Amino acid sequence: MSLTTQRAASADAPDADRAATPAPWWRWLFVLPGLGAALYGVYGLLTAGSRVPLDSWLTWFVGSALLHDLVIAPSWIGLGWLAARVLPPAARPAIVVGAAVAGFLALVALPFVLGVGADPENPSFLPREYGRNLLLVDAGVLVLAAVWAAVATVRSRSSAVAEDAC
């Protein structure tokens, strides 16, 4: 085996790519201040005493990540799996965009829809009917997406027919 082939073989080993990637000099402008800021934050949290009970903080810190990893992301991926089986390819972009927008709006509006913090003494807070508004907006978004999906599907079929005719 010649030297060059040996080198080529070692470049295929997983750790060799990492060594081959030159780290830009500016990474330290992010890493060092970033470490400083993060440590300052940890110091602040640890010394805040009764204002930041660490059990409650940790619950929300880890819980927020798990809410995404175990609930939101799997739900979305499950919907995508379903869409890939049920929808014709031409309809998928419209439905993906519509479902994403409707989903984002639902997530952001959910605390207002639940209205746990509402105060009967303060009618200026949460003055709208958030459940109804969210339903109307999301219905509008999904109807638009369905129309777009239908038009795209019809167009793709007719262009397929036209190609067949040629």
Place this chain on the structure above:
Amino acid sequence: MSTLDRLLGARLPSPPDALRRGPFREGAFPSPLHSERRAARVGLWLGLAFTVCFVTGLISHLIQQPPGWFSWPASPAWLYRVTQGVHVATGLAAIPLLLVKLWTVYPKLFEWPPAGSVSRVVSRLSVLVLVGACAMQLLTGLINLAEWYPWTFFFTTTHYWTGWLAIGAVAVHVGAKAPEIRRGLARRGTSGAVAGLTSAQAADRAVANVAAENQSVSRRTFVLAAGLGVGAVTLTTVGQSLSPLGAVSVLSPRVPGVGPQGLPVRQTAVHARVTDVGADYRLVVEGPNRLELTLGDLAAFPQRTERLPITCVEGWSASATWTGVRLGDLLEAAGLPRDTEVTVESLQERGLYRQSTVAPPHAGSPRTLLATRLNGSPLDPDHGYPVRLIAPNRPGVMQTKWVTKVAPV
């Protein structure tokens, strides 16, 4: 250093391959949009959003708890309205961005082996800190806007310190991923887009890039979903700060113009337990010439009218027309210089915000009033009857309501 390298690079035992099921399987996430390029590009927007949130949040913190070197001006009157409105609007816009970003990198959660080396364990734990801090900031920030507190920590303290952790973790992440980010942001087809890759890897990326353009859910679909998501969230909520869009923002927790006397309220008189202000009310101004004023005495001072916004730390804001006595006029009558730093105390007996400090720029501003009227009628109890402070360019929590005492610091 080589000892450290050996330690970090040490291979850890892999779990048996029989456990490699479900999302751990090779190719479990087939979309070519789970890519370095998409992660870098959404990450750029998300990083900008977190930077804006951090800077505006820091400004709000410094105004409320100013260190000696910090001074916040009284003019322009709308500045805090903009910074805090931007803080909350950017935080809400970052929710779809974070979800899109996490989607692009979600397959990495199921990498196999789950912990191949010591350095991978360290790296994955640092990603947990990054995701935990960023997700917590956005989630608790959103829930706080709904004035719902399903936790035992004090929100503002926690949000402040976790903000340092989040921006630090973002910066470290940018530095740690610098080669990937540089590739991901480089134009497709240039040498920068494949810098550091072997030719086989570069060829794989090129195939994936073509697939990302041509498959039905394409790169364009991805960008459209992210962009429209951010736009929709912003449009349906930003009217709470950007009054002209008040009617469009059908999901905003506040509506400019809705509230007693056409202005939203954060803390009610009932909640503050200041509902029985009687004829024995006095406004005390401490100074060489101490004043103890009835409402009638206060009305004898020159009355000024100012159009000033009230801006809540929760991001909503609305302009109103306030009438009352200039703070500077009262300080002068009490024998103090007009720009004396003072504390303003409320009749409210408990609560963190029952008193505020008025720094010299605001004390001396001709637009700072002890207001007795709002939009043409006497203050509603929820707006601070009989007297409230209203100063330009300050957070609402520092616009003390039900004022009974002004004293030099």
